[in-house]
Amino acid sequence: LYADDTTLFAKGRDLTTVAEKVHKNILCLKEWLGKNKLILNENKTKNMAFSICREGEQGDPAVFLGITLDSQLSWKAHIDSLSNRLSQIVYLLRKLSDEVPLEVLRITYFALFHARMSYGIELWGSSPHAFVIFKVQKSAVKTMLKKKLHESGRPLFQKLMIMTLPSLYIYKLALRQKGNKDAVTRGNQHQYNIRSKENIYLPATRLKKTEILPDVASVRIFNKIPVTIRRLEIKTFE
Template sequence: MFADDTTITVCGKNLEELQENIAIVMDEFSSWCQCNRLILNENKTVITNFTLLRRLPGTYFDSKLTFSDHIHYVCQSLNKAFYAILQLKDVLDESGIVSVYYALAHSHMSYNIMAWGNAKDKDRVFIAQKRLVRLMYNIKPGNTCRPIFKSKQILTFPCIYILKCVLYVKRNPSWFNTLGQFHQYNTRNGRLLSIDNHTTNSFKQSPNYNCTVIYNNLPNFLRDIDKYEHFKHKVKSYLADNVFYSVKEFLEKSD
């Protein structure tokens, strides 16, 4: 006689605790099988690990998509960059320090930023970035970093996010509809992207929605550029010159 497949769920706060709990449960279940004259087929017994936190290439995803764990990881990376630059400041010239910044800090801030760059804890990353810039250019506490961001053409964390969003739209125009597609007249707003009707806050957190809103708020002279590389260069210069400290600040700037 064969019994149906049986599933046992075991929980643990960490891997070590989970392994201990599995061993205990398996002993108890084996004893139960013996008492009930059942034979446990160990060759067909499989342990499957499920977790609420998953790191896909370079990015930590949690069950509620808060990205708090990933932001913590990025902040740790920026802190490591801080101490690396602290050790190298007296050895390298400015161009060398900037190269270290882009290798150890900018790369972590920009990677897959469209997924997590608008998360609740995003400001932690920007604070860590400004701490780095203060170290690189000897900016005293209490003094603003804006002039340095502009003069050195270093994009703020919000500007990195904005740049990635608009480049995503420009690379994938067929994935978005423009207002001009819905009527035959050539109007000033014909190049604006249409926004799907929505009723939930979760929709407003989606990358596609944010990309659409951000792209629509670019100045007309930037949206009118067709060639991708030229568009990328001009948008990057525009963001570096304006030094936006938040997406809200960018959206509120008039054309």
């Protein structure tokens, strides 16, 4: 029996405090595993310290559920890895473009390229490094339509009915918030009949890193959608 990707999380104001918490948690975990006749594979155990401070200690990236995490959550390592994989798919599309009709190419795009690109986009889509993936996506679209790289990509996306990476990021976050049944509207916060009473309540944030977190960014995006659209059933909203 294998139980993969088990996670322990601890937070604190300094690395020493966090390390002490993690050590205690691991001891408790080992005790629980022992009682349940399970073994912790320490060779595959990865410790990471996350910090928004640029001068903080930077360890090696780690892959968790298909997402490459770095200590500062810049997503650069994940985007670099994803870019390489998507470039290979573009090469495949180029090879197929002379053998199969456009509709088959489009199906292949969604099955391979889109599926990989959209995975976890809510996390890394706001990264300044995401433009690398957008460039690869534009290359994929131009390859399918046999267009030159310098040609404008906007009409090509429209022709193929494919969302651009920025549009897909916004769409995914809007869907995330639409499916959040625990969301609290401003109208639930007080009895006043204000214009924005149907807006989702958004806690104040101090840091730029916090503003782009999915839980925060999804609310900001959802609140900008017209109320009539927000009220739609989830299937129609999609």
